[in-house]
Amino acid sequence: MTAIAFPAPDAGILARRDAIVAGLAALLPAESLVESSDERRVFETDGLTAYRRQPLAVALPSTTEQAAAVMKYCHDNGVPVVARGAGTSLSGGAIPQEDAVVIGLGKMSRILSIDYANRVARVQAGVTNLAITGAVAADGFFYAPDPSSQLACTIGGNIGMNSGGAHCLKYGVTTNNVLGATVVLNDGTVVEIGGDHLDSEGYDLLGLMHGSEGQLGLITEATVRILRAAEGARPVLFGFDTSEEAGAATAAIIASGIIPVAIEFMDKPAIDICEAYAKAGYPLDVAALLIVEVEGSDEEMDAQLRKIVAIAKQHGVKVVKESQSAMEAALIWKGRKSAFGATGRIADYICMDGTIPTGQLPLVLRRMDEIVKRHGLRVANVFHAGDGNLHPLILYNCNDPVEQAKAEEAGNEILKLCVDVGGCLTGEHGVGIEKRDLMTHQFNKVDLDQQMRARAAFDPGWLLNPAKVFPLEGRVSG
Amino acid sequence: MSSPLIPSSAAEAAAIVIEARAKKTPLAIVGGGSRSAIGRPMQTAADLSSRALSGLTLYEPAEMVIGARAGTPLADVENALAEKGQRLSFEPMDHRPLLGSSGEPTIGAVAAGNVSGPRRLQAGAARDSLIGVKFINGRGEDIKSGGRVMKNVTGLDLVKLSAGAWGTLGFLHEVVFKVLPKPETEATLMLSGLDDSRAVAALSVALGSPFEPTGAAHLPRWIDRVAKTLIRLEGFSDSLRYRAGALRALLAEFGAIDLLDEHTSASLWRQVRDATFLAKPRAQAVWRVSVAPARGPEVVAAIREGRDVRCFYDWGGGLIWVATDAADDAGATAIRKAIARSGSGHATLVRGTPELRASIDVFQPLTPPLAALHRRLKASFDPDGVLNPGKMHAEF
Ligand SMILES: Cc1cc2nc3c(=O)[nH]c(=O)nc-3n(C[C@H](O)[C@H](O)[C@H](O)COP(=O)(O)OP(=O)(O)OC[C@H]3O[C@@H](n4cnc5c(N)ncnc54)[C@H](O)[C@@H]3O)c2cc1C
Numbered sequence: 001m002t003a004i005a006f007p008a009p010d011a012g013i014l015a016r017r018d019a020i021v022a023g024l025a026a027l028l029p030a031e032s033l034v035e036s037s038d039e040r041r042v043f044e045t046d047g048l049t050a051y052r053r054q055p056l057a058v059a060l061p062s063t064t065e066q067a068a069a070v071m072k073y074c075h076d077n078g079v080p081v082v083a084r085g086a087g088t089s090l091s092g093g094a095i096p097q098e099d100a101v102v103i104g105l106g107k108m109s110r111i112l113s114i115d116y117a118n119r120v121a122r123v124q125a126g127v128t129n130l131a132i133t134g135a136v137a138a139d140g141f142f143y144a145p146d147p148s149s150q151l152a153c154t155i156g157g158n159i160g161m162n163s164g165g166a167h168c169l170k171y172g173v174t175t176n177n178v179l180g181a182t183v184v185l186n187d188g189t190v191v192e193i194g195g196d197h198l199d200s201e202g203y204d205l206l207g208l209m210h211g212s213e214g215q216l217g218l219i220t221e222a223t224v225r226i227l228r229a230a231e232g233a234r235p236v237l238f239g240f241d242t243s244e245e246a247g248a249a250t251a252a253i254i255a256s257g258i259i260p261v262a263i264e265f266m267d268k269p270a271i272d273i274c275e276a277y278a279k280a281g282y283p284l285d286v287a288a289l290l291i292v293e294v295e296g297s298d299e300e301m302d303a304q305l306r307k308i309v310a311i312a313k314q315h316g317v318k319v320v321k322e323s324q325s326a327m328e329a330a331l332i333w334k335g336r337k338s339a340f341g342a343t344g345r346i347a348d349y350i351c352m353d354g355t356i357p358t359g360q361l362p363l364v365l366r367r368m369d370e371i372v373k374r375h376g377l378r379v380a381n382v383f384h385a386g387d388g389n390l391h392p393l394i395l396y397n398c399n400d401p402v403e404q405a406k407a408e409e410a411g412n413e414i415l416k417l418c419v420d421v422g423g424c425l426t427g428e429h430g431v432g433i434e435k436r437d438l439m440t441h442q443f444n445k446v447d448l449d450q451q452m453r454a455r456a457a458f459d460p461g462w463l464l465n466p467a468k469v470f471p472l473e474g475r476v477s478g
Numbered sequence: 479m480s481s482p483l484i485p486s487s488a489a490e491a492a493a494i495v496i497e498a499r500a501k502k503t504p505l506a507i508v509g510g511g512s513r514s515a516i517g518r519p520m521q522t523a524a525d526l527s528s529r530a531l532s533g534l535t536l537y538e539p540a541e542m543v544i545g546a547r548a549g550t551p552l553a554d555v556e557n558a559l560a561e562k563g564q565r566l567s568f569e570p571m572d573h574r575p576l577l578g579s580s581g582e583p584t585i586g587a588v589a590a591g592n593v594s595g596p597r598r599l600q601a602g603a604a605r606d607s608l609i610g611v612k613f614i615n616g617r618g619e620d621i622k623s624g625g626r627v628m629k630n631v632t633g634l635d636l637v638k639l640s641a642g643a644w645g646t647l648g649f650l651h652e653v654v655f656k657v658l659p660k661p662e663t664e665a666t667l668m669l670s671g672l673d674d675s676r677a678v679a680a681l682s683v684a685l686g687s688p689f690e691p692t693g694a695a696h697l698p699r700w701i702d703r704v705a706k707t708l709i710r711l712e713g714f715s716d717s718l719r720y721r722a723g724a725l726r727a728l729l730a731e732f733g734a735i736d737l738l739d740e741h742t743s744a745s746l747w748r749q750v751r752d753a754t755f756l757a758k759p760r761a762q763a764v765w766r767v768s769v770a771p772a773r774g775p776e777v778v779a780a781i782r783e784g785r786d787v788r789c790f791y792d793w794g795g796g797l798i799w800v801a802t803d804a805a806d807d808a809g810a811t812a813i814r815k816a817i818a819r820s821g822s823g824h825a826t827l828v829r830g831t832p833e834l835r836a837s838i839d840v841f842q843p844l845t846p847p848l849a850a851l852h853r854r855l856k857a858s859f860d861p862d863g864v865l866n867p868g869k870m871h872a873e874f
Contacts, residue, residue, distance in 0.1 A: 117682050117772035118796075140688070162631045173629065175638065176606045180822065189847045195822020196770040198796055199592065199603055199642070201842040202852055202870070207605060207638025211631040231688045251540040257563060257659035257714075297724075300717045355627040358541050387628040388541075427629035435632075442632055446619040450859070451634040457854035469633065478858070 003408050004433050006053060006467050009098040013056070013079055020079060021057050024101065027069040032107065034058035043084065043102050047149075048092035048434055050350075050398060055082065055096035062107040064182055064190060064220040071218055072188025074101055080463045083214035085126060085157030088149045090351050091432025093161060093213045097467050103218055105156050111135045112221065120179060120196045121226050125156030125219045129163075132224060141226045144171035147428070148337060156219045162211035164428040166336070169386035170261040170295075171227070173428065175210035180223035183209065183216075186459045196223050208454070213430050214465040216458040230295035233261065235332045236305055238312045239286030239319030243267060246288035247361040249315035250385045253292065256311060258304055262293040264336050265385035267365070270343075270393070271335075273380055277342030280335030283319040290385065291336055339382040340393070347395035349380075352411050354418030355427035358388040364421060368392055368414050375410040377403070389427035390418065416441050431469045439471055452476040482508065482525035488612065488620050488651045494526060495649065495864060496618030504867045507645035509549060509584035513573045513591060517644055517869040518840050519832045528586050531651050534558060536626060543626050545610065545654035548586025555585050559657055567658040568604050569595030575754045576764060577829055589653045592642035595751040596693040596710070599685070599793040605641035607655045613640060613648030616860025626654050639855075645866040646874070647859040661712040666693070666743035667725055668736040669707040674698060674775040677707040678795035680732040682772060684709045685794045687728055689721040694794040695750045701790060707732075710747060750792055753799045753828075762788075762801045763808035763830045769823035771796035777823070780816035785809045804830060810838045841870045849873070 013020070021035050034040055035057045045052035056079070061067040074081045080100035087094045096102050105126030112122040114136055121132055121143070129150040132143040146165035147153055153163070159181065164173040171177070180194035193209070194200030209216055240246040243265075250263055266274065266282075266289045275282040282289060290312075294304040309320055323329040343349050356364050365381065372379040372394060383390045392414055396407035415425045415435060419442045425435045439448060452470055456462075456478040483505070485491035498505050503523035508514055510529075528549035536545035539562040546555055552570065559565050570593045572583060587593070589611065594603040601607075610624035623636035640647060669680055677696040684691050693710030709725065711718050726735050738746065749755065756764050769777050774795030781787055781800065787809065788801045802809035808830060817823040824842035827835065844852060849871070856863075856874040863874065 115770075115772075116686055118770040119686060120770070141686075162635070164629055168629070172602060172606065175635070176602050185847065185851075191845070191847050191851075192822075193848070197768045197823045198598065198793060199594075199605075199768055199824075201824035202844050202848060203647075203855060204592075204605060204638045204642050205848070205851065207635055207641070210638070211635050228686050228688050254542060254659070255540050257662065259658065296717065297720055299720060303714065303716055355629045357538065357543075357627060359538060384629070389627075389629045422625070423627045424625055424630045424632045426632050427627070428631055430631055431633065439633065443622070447621055447623070448633070450615060450619065450621045451623075451636065453858035454634055454636065454639070454855060457851060457858050 003405060004051060005472065006097055007472055013099040017056055020077065023073055023077065024057060024059055024070060027073060028059055028061065028066055032060045032062060032066065034060065043087065043096060043104065046087040046092060046094040047090040048095065048432065050404060051092055051095055051433065053096050053098055055100050055102040056098065058102040058104055060104045060107045064184065067103060067218055067220050068184045068188045068190050070101065070103055071184045071186065074463065075187045078461070078463065080466055082465050083156070083160065083218050085154030085160065086128065086152045088153045089157065089161065089432060090353070090429045091426065091434040093430050093432035093468055095433060105154060108220060115196065116141070118196050119226055120223050122221065122223050123155055124221055126154050129153050129155060129158055136226050140229055142229050143224055143226055144177050145174045148340065155222050155224065159210055159219055159222060160212065160214050161428065161430040164389065166262045166264055166384065169263060169384065170259055175207055177225045178206065178210070178222055179225060181206060181209060181219050182221040184218040184220060186217065186464055194223065211430065213432065213468050215455055215469060216464065231297045232301060233293055233295045234301045234305065234323055235291050235293040235329055236308065236323065237321040237332050238290040238292065238317045239283040240288045240316065241286060241318055243288040243365050244362040245316045246290050247358070249290065249312050249317065251358060252311045252315060253308055254386065256307060258307060260292045260294050260308070260386070262291065263386035264291040265381070265383050266336065267381040269378060269380035270339060270382045273342050273346060274335040274339050277345060278335040278338045280331050282335050286318055291332055336382065343380060343393050343395070348398040349393040349395050350407055350411055352390065352392045352394065352414050353426045353429040354415045354423055355387070355389045356418050356421050356423035358385070360421040364417060367417055371413045372410050375406040377407060377410055388423065412438060433468055436469055437471055449476050453478060480524050482527045484527045484530045486530040488614065491614045491649055491651055492618045492620055495614050495616065499616065499618060499862050499864045502862070504864050507649055507866050509587035510551065511581035512579045512583045513587055515577050515579060516591070516828060517835070518872065519836050520866060520868050522867070526649060528584060528651065535652060536654065539564060542657050543609070543654060544657055545626060545652060546585045547652050548584060548650045550585045552583040552585050552588055560660070563660050564657045565660045566607060566655060567597060567601035568607050569597040569751055570604060571595045572752050575752045575757045578760055585653055586650045589641055590643065590645050590650055596695060596747055596792050599694065599796070600690065600692045605638050608637055608641050608653060609656050610654030611637050611640045611650055612652040613650045615648045616862060616864045621648065624654065628656050644869050646856060646870055649865060662714045663718060663740050664710060664712040664743050665718055665722060665740060666738040666746065667709040667722060668738055669729065669732050670704050670734065672705055672707050672732060674778060676732065677705065678772060678775050678791065680707055680729055681709065681794040683728060684725055687725065689725050693747055696791040696795065697755065698790060700788055701755050708746065710743060755790055756788065756799055756801045761804055763804040763834060764828050765800040765802065765809065765813055765825050766828050767798040767800055767813060767817065767823065767825045769796055769798065769817060769820055773820045774798055777816045777820045780819055781809065781812050784812035804834055807838050808834055844871070
């Protein structure tokens, strides 16, 4: 039994499928319309693979005009639309529904211009996150937000989810790094929001688009900030006997006035899993591990690391590993970066994404462990310690429906715990379908109604990715 | 106009809004009053003041987060932070010198106006630091969005929408910001005698370097006889020395470079932040223009084709402060035409008489589809136009 419900597909739309496919075929070149059942299967799920639905058809526009024509057609014919980038969403944000047309941005993956004088790049929304950095790296620049999925995920999906990454402690998340976007509204109208200047005019619609999970419009192009990379970056690895000590060291580092580019935390199960897979040289006799990265010239990094190591020592650090070479640095990161993949090799997992006030860390780690044990499961923790964004990986066997239900229950309890200690349900993965029914735990009715009324200003008919974010009951249209 | 309404709780504020909505008596929202002269003049029945909603609600230095009721003086927030060696990273401008206003700026108005300063180009705007809001919407409902944690994508981001909406979507009663440590020290590199284009080219080199300037401004000759191009560095003193040296080498082709010490640097950047160079003559209108930085000088040249103006640049050339003669439309047409010709950007009239502010678009006019979206959004928060009606745009 899988717990999360989808709305029943609209039988009227399903009955009109042939006509709708023909209507779309008139708007798109043949290679841009996917309609056979086999080919549609590629689009039936995303990173939340326990759930899948075949869409009615998939449109793969290669221009904003084509995308706008498809949006207008769906609007005029009352057909739901699900925007899709690379489909790596971990919350089910990109999972289709049977009565919806998926608009995939896969054919819009070009970098349109790079402007070093203004430190921006104009890109199509289907470009991958890493491709932007790839295009400017030779000139010493980079695009800052770096989700671990950056090889695959797209800038459109990053905006859709307001994605973060390990380095956002210093550089911010997607919303802090995008200056403009071309957006196709529900009825096919194309609008430009912002541009290559700072702060868009009028209400902050660009800010509102970030994290809106394909519910306000379809992004086809974006202007992103590119930054000059630091002269060098160097991680240090700390092992602690308790996660309390690791948490206290994190707080003390921040309090000292140093803002490292990243502070990543792993608990004992995560260390074991990653070390077995990546052979990164992680100590196996500690309960918690921190990876702290600093940037700058060699002298600057030396000075910062000296301070950071001294602080860690005041907090009972047991193992200190400073990287002496680029290879050692890469190895330290390799373990952390392979955390999801390595975990996936030993078990199925669901990745939770709550954020907590960092001061609550020891309490939350303890309570989380209790919750998971009570459900007879295991949990491994890797997360961004600097900003309190947790990623407990709950291990289970997806072929065992009872275990899957338990894993989902444990996950829900953990997220509620995050809210109860002053945090939130999701720090960077989005609500999607996964946390949709928990929204009432974080927000009361007036809060949610206000969000839905703002949503309705863009999509009063609830055609844009309608199964997501807001509980299916009690929806408001204006 | 009747005397101001001064709720001392969110519930009282909600009751006031509900009554105003029922009686169709719109409200003008005021904080300390230091920025009240920004925006279009409004037809309202009473002022709704945040004055009695004061005090910090949360400060966790180790978590780098501070929360306060909307009417808390900005100075109180900044003092509390300074005691723990922290600050608001976006460097909020104080509008009093420019507007000749008095009153105590409040933290709520900083959020509502998305009020930022020179460090915006590196550390983000107020909207980037704002992580939680509570507000009373135009239906008298108490709404929360965001919270007290740094990373939060739960539901629609009404926090961003509140920042820069100037109270037209809700009466903010509590705001939460993330904060940063105050660096050990600062210094400013100063180039002299450059024209606007060369100056912006130099700033572009500095901003495209790995040395992390936190300020990049150009003060043309009219301000202090010799043009000054300023690049601010902040951090630990060792690192600062290193980066200043590296930048000096990088900028060698732009001429001799002076290094301004911490004290001189701080006082100069305060003036840049507050645009004090344009404080007088008061009769002049003052515009705040945002464009792509490298196009700043060409936008200024285009404005000058039609008008005699005094300008200076912040944000590496991307923020242009323009003082114009207040006659006719005070340059609105010329400025907006110059922006349109350059590509993208916007202009806001920050200082002008009530007559001027009533007769021209104070905020950048919106394209028809964006205007329609704004109208629907406004209606979704404030269906009967009770809160700051017409402050940003005449129609809503
Ligand atoms: C192994 C792994 C590691 C990950 N690590 C991170 C991480 O470190 N940090 C993090 O934040 N996330 C992470 N994620 C989650 C995921 O990669 C991000 O949410 C990412 O931004 C999704 O991008 P996508 O292109 O795959 O979008 P999709 O999954 O296709 O879509 C995501 C959402 O955005 C909407 N959308 C997509 N494109 C558009 C568009 N053009 N216009 C409007 N809406 C659109 C979709 O409807 C959907 O709601 C990870 C995922 C995996 C599988």
